[in-house]
Amino acid sequence: MMNLQALLFLLLIAGICGSIARKIVGETRGGCLVSIAVGFIGALFGSWLEKQTGLPEPFEVRIVDSTIPVIWSIIGASLFVAALSLISGRKRR
Numbered sequence: 001m002m003n004l005q006a007l008l009f010l011l012l013i014a015g016i017c018g019s020i021a022r023k024i025v026g027e028t029r030g031g032c033l034v035s036i037a038v039g040f041i042g043a044l045f046g047s048w049l050e051k052q053t054g055l056p057e058p059f060e061v062r063i064v065d066s067t068i069p070v071i072w073s074i075i076g077a078s079l080f081v082a083a084l085s086l087i088s089g090r091k092r093r
Contacts, residue, residue, distance in 0.1 A: 002063075002064050002065075003064075006063050006064045009063055010063055011036055013039070013063075013070070014035075014039030014040050014068075014073075015035045015039055016039070017043065017070060017073040017077055018034070018036055018040075018042060019035040019039075020074050020077075021038060021039070021073075021077030021078040022035060022038060022077075022081055025085060038077045038080060042074065042075070042076035042077020042078070042079075042080055043076065043077075044076070045076030046069055046073045046076025046077070047069055047073075047076070049075065049076055049079075057069040057070075057072055058071055059071050
């Protein structure tokens with residue numbers, strides 16, 4: 001069972017991963033909540049990519065009973081943000 005402190009730490013890690021991914025792609029729209037959402041989606045997509053490629057995760061963060069693949073989360077989130085930018089067709093600032 002995850003307590004409040006673990007949940008807040010999970011949100012912090014997701015926000016950092018999402019923020020890094022958005023900076024890599026050059027996307028600046030949205031704020032902290034967008035970064036957290038992108039970080040969570042990146043973690044899901046990145047974990048799937050990790051399993052498909054069979055490559056190891058060099059940096060994992062363990063919270064209570066779950067492990068977050070930080071590098072793969074950033075990669076997955078970057079690909080997700082890039083795909084959204086291509087689909088939306090908006091120009092970067």
